[in-house]
Amino acid sequence: xTFQRSIFLSRRAxxxxxxxxxxAPATFAQPQYPVKMQLEPLSIRGRSGGPIPVRIKLxxxxxxxxxxxxxxxxxxxxxSASDLTATIRYEGIVLQGGDYFFETVLPPIEHSNGKQYxxxxxxxxxxxxxxxxxxxxxxxxxxxxxxxxPYQRAALLCSCAGDSGVQRPSRNRQFLNSALALDNxxxxxxxxxxxxxxxxxxxVLHYAASWDAFDLPEDPLRLCSFDVVLLADGxxxxxxxxxxxxxxxxxxxxGSVCVLPDDRNLKGMHLEFLQRLFERGDxxxxxxxxxxxxxxxxxxxxxxxxxxxxxxLGRATLLPNVADISTRLSGAALGRVVGHLWKVRHxxxxxxxxxxxxxxxxxxFSERGLSVIGKDKSFRIQPKDPKPNEQQHExxxxxxxxxxxxxxAMHHGIQYSLPPKAGKLAxxxxxxxxxxxxxMVPAWVIGCLLIAYVITIGPVDYLVLGxxxxxxxxxxxxxxxxxxxxxxxxxxxxxxxxxxxxxxxxTIVDLVDNGHAxxxxxxxxxxxxxxxxxxxxxSQSFIVPAQMIVGNFEPNGPSTGPQPxxxxxxxxxxxxxxxxxxxxxxxxEPQMTRSLTLAPDNADVPGxxxxxxxxxxxxxxxxxxxxxxxxxxxxxxxxxxxxxxGEERHPLFSSSILFSTTKINEAQVWLNQELWYRQNQxxxxxxxxxxxxxxxxxxxxxxxxxxxxxxxxxxxxxxxEDLPIMDATDDxxxxxxxxxxxxxxxxxxxxxxxxxxxxxxx
Numbered sequence: 001x002t003f004q005r006s007i008f009l010s011r012r013a014x015x016x017x018x019x020x021x022x023x024a025p026a027t028f029a030q031p032q033y034p035v036k037m038q039l040e041p042l043s044i045r046g047r048s049g050g051p052i053p054v055r056i057k058l059x060x061x062x063x064x065x066x067x068x069x070x071x072x073x074x075x076x077x078x079x080s081a082s083d084l085t086a087t088i089r090y091e092g093i094v095l096q097g098g099d100y101f102f103e104t105v106l107p108p109i110e111h112s113n114g115k116q117y118x119x120x121x122x123x124x125x126x127x128x129x130x131x132x133x134x135x136x137x138x139x140x141x142x143x144x145x146x147x148x149x150p151y152q153r154a155a156l157l158c159s160c161a162g163d164s165g166v167q168r169p170s171r172n173r174q175f176l177n178s179a180l181a182l183d184n185x186x187x188x189x190x191x192x193x194x195x196x197x198x199x200x201x202x203x204v205l206h207y208a209a210s211w212d213a214f215d216l217p218e219d220p221l222r223l224c225s226f227d228v229v230l231l232a233d234g235x236x237x238x239x240x241x242x243x244x245x246x247x248x249x250x251x252x253x254x255g256s257v258c259v260l261p262d263d264r265n266l267k268g269m270h271l272e273f274l275q276r277l278f279e280r281g282d283x284x285x286x287x288x289x290x291x292x293x294x295x296x297x298x299x300x301x302x303x304x305x306x307x308x309x310x311x312x313l314g315r316a317t318l319l320p321n322v323a324d325i326s327t328r329l330s331g332a333a334l335g336r337v338v339g340h341l342w343k344v345r346h347x348x349x350x351x352x353x354x355x356x357x358x359x360x361x362x363x364x365f366s367e368r369g370l371s372v373i374g375k376d377k378s379f380r381i382q383p384k385d386p387k388p389n390e391q392q393h394e395x396x397x398x399x400x401x402x403x404x405x406x407x408x409a410m411h412h413g414i415q416y417s418l419p420p421k422a423g424k425l426a427x428x429x430x431x432x433x434x435x436x437x438x439x440m441v442p443a444w445v446i447g448c449l450l451i452a453y454v455i456t457i458g459p460v461d462y463l464v465l466g467x468x469x470x471x472x473x474x475x476x477x478x479x480x481x482x483x484x485x486x487x488x489x490x491x492x493x494x495x496x497x498x499x500x501x502x503x504x505x506x507t508i509v510d511l512v513d514n515g516h517a518x519x520x521x522x523x524x525x526x527x528x529x530x531x532x533x534x535x536x537x538x539s540q541s542f543i544v545p546a547q548m549i550v551g552n553f554e555p556n557g558p559s560t561g562p563q564p565x566x567x568x569x570x571x572x573x574x575x576x577x578x579x580x581x582x583x584x585x586x587x588x589e590p591q592m593t594r595s596l597t598l599a600p601d602n603a604d605v606p607g608x609x610x611x612x613x614x615x616x617x618x619x620x621x622x623x624x625x626x627x628x629x630x631x632x633x634x635x636x637x638x639x640x641x642x643x644x645x646g647e648e649r650h651p652l653f654s655s656s657i658l659f660s661t662t663k664i665n666e667a668q669v670w671l672n673q674e675l676w677y678r679q680n681q682x683x684x685x686x687x688x689x690x691x692x693x694x695x696x697x698x699x700x701x702x703x704x705x706x707x708x709x710x711x712x713x714x715x716x717x718x719x720x721e722d723l724p725i726m727d728a729t730d731d732x733x734x735x736x737x738x739x740x741x742x743x744x745x746x747x748x749x750x751x752x753x754x755x756x757x758x759x760x761x762x
Contacts, residue, residue, distance in 0.1 A: 035060050035095065035123045037070075037132035042103070043209035045148050046225065047156040048420050049717030051105035051542065052145070053209075053225045058123070060095040067094050068125040070132075074106065077114035079142045085109050085117075089572040093123075103215065105222050107571065108544055108717035111150040118142035153418040153705055154205040155182060155342075158226040162213040162234035162263070169210065172260060172325045173232040179326070179334060180228060180258065181206035182342045182708075187355035201417045204705075213238035220249040220598045221540060221576050224715045228256040228341050236270055237263035237294070244273040251277070252312030252512060253519040253598045254722065255713045256341040260319045261296040271296075277316040278309050282756075296321065306333065308340040312512040313519075313711070313725055313752070315341050343711045346730035356708050361405040364414045364702040377403045381412070409703070416703040420719040423699070425523075426546055428692030429592060432685045433504035433525035433744065453485045503527045503590070504744030506689075508696070509603045510725060511751040515610035517603035519596065519714060521723060526583070526591045534585055538595065539578045542716035545569060546594040569593075596716030605749060606632045606639075606738060613753050616643045616734045626652045629738060637742045644698060644735040646728055658739050663687040693748055696723040697735060725752055 035058055042053040060066060070090040075083040086109050093100060106117075120142045121132035131139030148154040159177050161169065169177065178184075183204040190198055209226075213235040217223060223246060231239075236259060239247075251257050257277065263270075274288050274296065285301040298318070300307070306328070307318040317337055322328055329337060335353030344350045349357060362372045370381045379402045402408040409415045457478055503525030510519050523546060526534060536543075545568075573579030585591055608628045614621040615628075622643060629652065633639045641652035642659035651659045667687025670678060699706035699721075710727035726735040732755040740747045 033130050033132075033136075034062055034066070035130050035132065037121050037123075039119065039121070039143060039145070041145060042211070042215075043156055043207060043225070045146055045154055045156070045205070045207050047207075047227055047715065048111075048148065048152070048154050048712075049108055049719050049721060050156065050225050050227075050715040051108045051222070052147070053103070053105050053222065054145075055101065055103045057099055057101040058093070058095060059099050061097070063097045065094065065096045066125060067092075068123050068130075069093060071122045071124055071129075072106075073120045074109065075118040075120075075142065076110065077112050077116070077118065079118045079120070079140075083118075084568055086568060087570045088575055089124075089570070090575070091573055103217070103222075105225055105576065106145075107569075107575065108224070108542055108715055110545075110718065111152075112147040113150065115147055115149045115152075117145040117147050119145055148205070149200070151419045152200045152205060153203065153420070154207065155227045156225065157181075157206070157208045158211055158216075158223075158229045159208045160211045160213050160216055160229060160231050160235040162236070162238035166210050166212045166233075170233050170262075172262065173230070175326045175329075176230055176232060176258070176260065176319075177208040178206075179329065180230070180338055180341065182338060182344075182350075185335070185338065185350045185355045187358060201419055204418060213243075216243050216247075218242040218246050219540070219577065220246040220253070221542065221596075221716075223247065223250040223255060224542070224596075224713070226255070227713050228258060230258045230260070232260040232262060234263045236261060236273075237265045237267075239270070239273075241269050244269060248273065248276060248311075249518075249599050250714070251314035251316060253510070253714050254313040254711060254725070256315045256317075256343075258317045258319065258337075258341060260325065261298075261321050263294070263296070265294040266290055266296060267294065274318070277311055278307050278318050280309070306337060308336065310754070313510060314713070315343065317341055343709050343727070345708065345710050346727050348708065350708075358416055359703055359707060361409045361414070361703075364409070365412075367702060368414075372405070372408070374401070379403075379405055379408045381408065414703050418705045418708075420717075420721055421701075421704055423692070423720060423723075424688075424695040425692035425720060425723070426592070426718075428688040429506055429523050429525065429546075430590065431683045432689035432692075433506060433523065433592070434590060435503060435527055435744070449485065449489055453481070456481050456485075504746065506746050506748065508693075508723065508748045508750065509600065509605065511603075511605060511610060511749060513611060515605045515608075515751070517600050517605060519598050520600040520603060521720070522595045522597075524593050524595070526585050526593070527589075528585050528587065531587050532585050533582060535580055535582050537580050538576075540576065541595050541597045542576055543569065543581050543593055543595040544716065544718050545583075546592040546718045546720075594716070594718055594720065596714065596722075598714070603749075604747070606740065608632060608738075610751055613734070613755070616645075616736050616753050617755070622650060622652055625736075633740070637740055640739040640741075642694075642737050644694070644726060644728075644737070645733070646731060649694075657741055658686050658690040658693070659737070664690050667691050689746075693737065693739075696720060697737060697750060698726045698728050699724040700728055725750060731755075 038057040038059070040055045040057070042055055046052045056070070058070070070093055072088045073084060074086045074088070076085050077083055086107060088106070120140060123130040123132060133139045133141045134143060135141040157177065157180060159169065159173060161173065181204075183206050186198070186203065188198055188202055213231075216239060223229065229247065247257060259274065259277075261274075271288060271290050279286060279288060286307065287299040289297045289299070291297050298320075306320065309316045317340060319325060320328055332353040335350050338344070339348065339351040344356070349355065365372050365381055370383055372379060372381055374380055380400055400411070402411065406415065505525070506523045508521045509517050512518050568584070570582040571579050572582065583591070583593070606629065608625065609615060612621070615625040616622065625641070629639050629641055638657045640656040640658045643650040643652065651661060654660065656663075663684065663686050666684045667690065670681070670684050670687070673681075699710070701707040706724065710729075711724045712722050714722045716722070726733050734753040734755070736751045736753065738749040740749070
């Protein structure tokens with residue numbers, strides 16, 4: 001009896017246990033997913049505006065083949081639908097019995113407000129979605145990826161090594177990792193135990209990422225993650241031909257390469273790479289060759305000298321192969337290398353190994369035609385030479401009194417600040433690339449409609465229906481009148497805002513020797529009369545929303561800062577090699593995108609003598625250039641051009657589509673008007689676009705990052721800080737800008753010329 005009872009109790013316990021397991025499996029075990037993912041950033045932090053290099057590893061141990069797509073959702077700061085910035089779908093991934101990994105970059109999207117992105121990942125198959133969260137309990141839990149904030153200036157150096165000790169740099173590479181930092185020349189005191197830390201907005205945060213030469217990308221776009229690439233510790237001899245080609249393409253497009261040739265076993269392709277970077281026909285004193293053991297032999301007029309060269313829009317430095325490079329690079333010698341690689345302005349003390357200078361507030365206002373008046377906690381500004389129509393504007397300035405110069409500078413947007421700032425080009429394109437005939441419905445029209453509606457549903461309704469003793473029909477007439485005025489309002493809006501065009505495009509092509517195109521930037525305006533989804537096939541390109549950096553055009557007022565981004569881009573395919581971008585456009589909401597391509601093959605460059613320096617440096621040459629440009633114009637095209645040299649501007653045509661003095665002056669006058677006046681007047685589209693192009697070609701910052709540097713390495717971000725290519729303080733530089741317009745499509749071709757002289761900076 002006892003035995004039978006025990007069997008009965010055991011069976012009942014097993015039954016209860018089975019039922020409990022069936023209905024509550026999560027209590028004892030978490031779901032096991034067949035695929036896991038590791039996402040590893042390849043640098044501690046990114047650079048300002050640059051794409052983020054990452055390594056993705058998918059772990060899959062089953063022998064059964066699984067095909068699908070990897071989907072990444074990138075959130076700005078918070079894991080919420082409103083913060084979703086971009087979605088990347090890597091298609092055609094095949095998993096079978098092992099790990100699948102690849103290295104790529106995340107697009108140069110807007111900076112994270114919280115200095116970190118949130119990412120969620122999924123592996124999509126035909127049967128469903130497999131979550132790739134690190135938390136089995138919560139498949140939607142995002143990963144964190146460190147970033148820099150929108151109010152920081154960060155620079156990233158790729159410290160590339162070829163030996164096994166990538167994370168254990170030699171003494172020379174360790175010295176260069178820190179010595180090449182631009183922030184070493186910051187005139188503001190660094191953090192000490194007795195002082196407060198230097199604020200981020202006045203620092204250039206420097207990060208050095210250690211890379212194995214084997215991992216250096218073969219795609220030049222991926223090199224846009226870096227400001228400078230350093231090849232040391234035997235890195236050069238480990239590079240393959242595709243990697244060398246990518247470095248050359250990226251450097252020609254504006255990158256910076258520093259080489260410490262401490263290698264053996266160098267081959268012919270490595271020698272050709274160095275010769276392409278450093279040898280010049282006008283400098284026969286320098287010759288590079290290889291010894292029998294594959295060591296670089298530098299034949300020069302000075303033993304173990306530092307060789308600085310320009311390559312297209314970029315910079316290259318060849319360091320001497322010595323046991324202790326710190327003994328050769330100190331003081332002015334190191335300053336010349338840092339100034340060269342970071343494209344520091346020609347007049348900066350950094351080239352002499354001294355800290356850069358901060359322009360005083362009074363001098364910055366003086367350059368804007370304004371004077372600072374007052375002292376002892378009572379500062380204000382006024383125009384130096386006010387005109388009669390500016391009296392009201394002057395009185396407004398006189399009423400604004402500030403306790404110190406820093407508050408005064410901050411109010412007028414010229415405080416000393418190094419983070420990225422909006423330029424004029426995006427604001428200019430917002431009006432210049434809109435379809436013709438499109439304008440906002442005037443306020444007086446909206447007011448008349450509102451008054452007519454109120455009168456109709458009020459006195460008219462009461463009096464007319466009362467006259468016929470039909471006031472009981474008020475609830476019939478009211479909706480009919482509302483529907484009528486709604487339809488009338490929509491019809492008027494369509495009349496003002498409808499257009500057969502959907503927006504213009506501005507394409508900027510940068511050229512080097514022989515008119516060779518090294519990079520291309522396109523700004524496309526999208527304006528549709530109804531909500532639509534826009535898809536575009538791209539290859540070897542970055543594309544990002546540009547709406548975020550549209551700033552104001554207030555010449556003497558505070559900067560409004562970046563505007564929020566409304567479009568979210570979807571990337572499908574193999575970003576950035578070959579993919580399709582998808583963007584949802586709302587009705588009547590102008591959206592602008594920026595794309596970047598290195599070494600474009602469809603630039604359609606005008607056939608002029610792009611190597612003839614005399615065409616830009618002399619009056620006779622510019623007259624000849626004008627004739628050549630007129631002869632190259634095709635049917636339906638308008639052509640224009642301007643030559644820049646220092647503070648001088650030489651328009652090639654007296655009456656032109658963009659760069660004539662008249663159009664630029666009209667734009668300047670329009671900008672100097674009060675805001676209410678500009679809102680009620682049609683903007684001078686061509687003049688504003690010309691000012692935007694000039695500002696994007698030669699940035700002349702007063703108390704920002706471009707008061708220190710003349711250009712930055714390409715990155716493709718919406719800030720477009722990588723567009724400037726000329727140093728206005730270098731008297732040897734001349735910039736030719738050619739504009740070709742056909743309809744709403746405008747092509748800008750730019751070429752920097754250098755006056756004959758020394759080819760390196762010693």
